[in-house]
Amino acid sequence: VKGGYEHFMLKEIHEQPDAIKDTYRGRLNAKEGLIRMAGIDDNIEKFLNANRIVIIACGTSWHAGLVAEYIFEDLVRIPVEVEYASEFRYRNPVITENDVVIAISQSGETADTLAAIKLAKSKGAFVFGVCNVVGSTIARETHAGAYTHAGPEIGVASTKAFTTQITVLMLIALKLAKEKGSISKSSFHHHLQELELIPGKVKKALKQDEHIKKIAEIYKDAKNCLYLGRGYNFPVALEGALKLKEISYIHAEGYPAAEMKHGPIALIDEHMPVFVIATKKGHYEKVVSNIEEIKARKGKIIGIVTEGDEAVKGLADHVIEVPETLESLSPLLTTIPLQLLSYHIAVLLNRNVDQPRNLAKSVTVE
Numbered sequence: 435v436k437g438g439y440e441h442f443m444l445k446e447i448h449e450q451p452d453a454i455k456d457t458y459r460g461r462l463n464a465k466e467g468l469i470r471m472a473g474i475d476d477n478i479e480k481f482l483n484a485n486r487i488v489i490i491a492c493g494t495s496w497h498a499g500l501v502a503e504y505i506f507e508d509l510v511r512i513p514v515e516v517e518y519a520s521e522f523r524y525r526n527p528v529i530t531e532n533d534v535v536i537a538i539s540q541s542g543e544t545a546d547t548l549a550a551i552k553l554a555k556s557k558g559a560f561v562f563g564v565c566n567v568v569g570s571t572i573a574r575e576t577h578a579g580a581y582t583h584a585g586p587e588i589g590v591a592s593t594k595a596f597t598t599q600i601t602v603l604m605l606i607a608l609k610l611a612k613e614k615g616s617i618s619k620s621s622f623h624h625h626l627q628e629l630e631l632i633p634g635k636v637k638k639a640l641k642q643d644e645h646i647k648k649i650a651e652i653y654k655d656a657k658n659c660l661y662l663g664r665g666y667n668f669p670v671a672l673e674g675a676l677k678l679k680e681i682s683y684i685h686a687e688g689y690p691a692a693e694m695k696h697g698p699i700a701l702i703d704e705h706m707p708v709f710v711i712a713t714k715k716g717h718y719e720k721v722v723s724n725i726e727e728i729k730a731r732k733g734k735i736i737g738i739v740t741e742g743d744e745a746v747k748g749l750a751d752h753v754i755e756v757p758e759t760l761e762s763l764s765p766l767l768t769t770i771p772l773q774l775l776s777y778h779i780a781v782l783l784n785r786n787v788d789q790p791r792n793l794a795k796s797v798t799v800e
């Protein structure tokens with residue numbers, strides 16, 4: 435069942451190149467410059483006339499929503515808000531028939547997300563679902579939707595769900611941007627071509643596994659870890675910290691790198707590993723100066739960098755390379771080493787990787 439892997443989580447991490455391909459197969463045609471998605475085609479006016487898009491989700495799916503916020507605002511120029519379903523449902527949100535709500539859920543059964551959908555529908559919003567499990571409750575309760583086609587995810591820690599959700603949301607954003615005219619023809623084509631290269635690049639990122647395992651051995655006894663990123667990779671920092679917490683039980687926090695100086699920098703000493711996503715296009719110089727601030731306080735730096743990077747390599751205690759891509763697609767690559775790192779730390783600590791304590795795969799109660 436685990437396809438020769440020791441755990442479902444590891445199997446699912448390694449399935450990502452194929453899972454991402456399955457997500458865009460039949461939808462993306464880079465040669466002809468086409469994206470076909472029935473759920474969007476049939477409702478294109480609703481999206482294009484929306485005053486704003488509200489994304490609702492929980493946990494890892496919420497992190498994918500945050501990445502989508504950057505993508506949508508950048509490419510489609512529609513304001514986006516990303517909400518925890520559990521907060522949205524109880525705070526009397528201002529929602530009208532001019533809003534489009536996108537609900538993201540791997541299982542399609544999350545109680546809070548479902549309740550938030552019902553609330554949004556009762557206020558007249560058009561609700562679009564991004565689910566993995568076919569025929570799930572959320573897939574049925576939404577007006578329209580797009581499946582991620584990631585295949586079954588058994589490990590409680592979400593991995594391929596995250597990357598395939600981002601892939602679907604990117605396809606939607608590109609399609610809307612093209613329809614709206616908010617993206618140039620050449621940029622649109624460039625995005626499609628780069629998206630098609632992602633599975634191969636994920637495969638390459640996965641090859642760092644042995645190197646990552648060694649880093650896991652060094653930091654497995656840490657009591658706290660920080661994860662930092664900016665822009666498109668800020669949500670990846672949150673997701674990296676969540677992965678570590680839930681399967682290794684090590685306390686971890688994700689932060690936008692520039693927020694460090696507003697508090698968390700007080701935590702830095704020689705015992706604090708800091709995982710910093712510092713890819714070339716994403717505010718690189720600013721992240722490098724954040725790294726210098728941490729180094730000056732003796733923090734240990736593990737940099738997630740673009741292949742061939744020099745500046746971070748010169749400062750960091752360790753670096754893990756990922757292939758170069760568009761900044762907006764970089765979360766699909768930078769998240770891979772962080773998944774592997776959490777996995778190896780959890781295994782080294784003898785944790786129950788696929789079924790961490792106190793957690794369930796689908797949270798059907800609030």
Ligand code: F6R
Binds near residue numbers: 541547
């Ligand atoms: C984290 C994790 C959870 C889920 C969350 C939402 O690894 O698995 O945080 O992401 O419970 O679940 P779905 O996406 O099924 O609604």
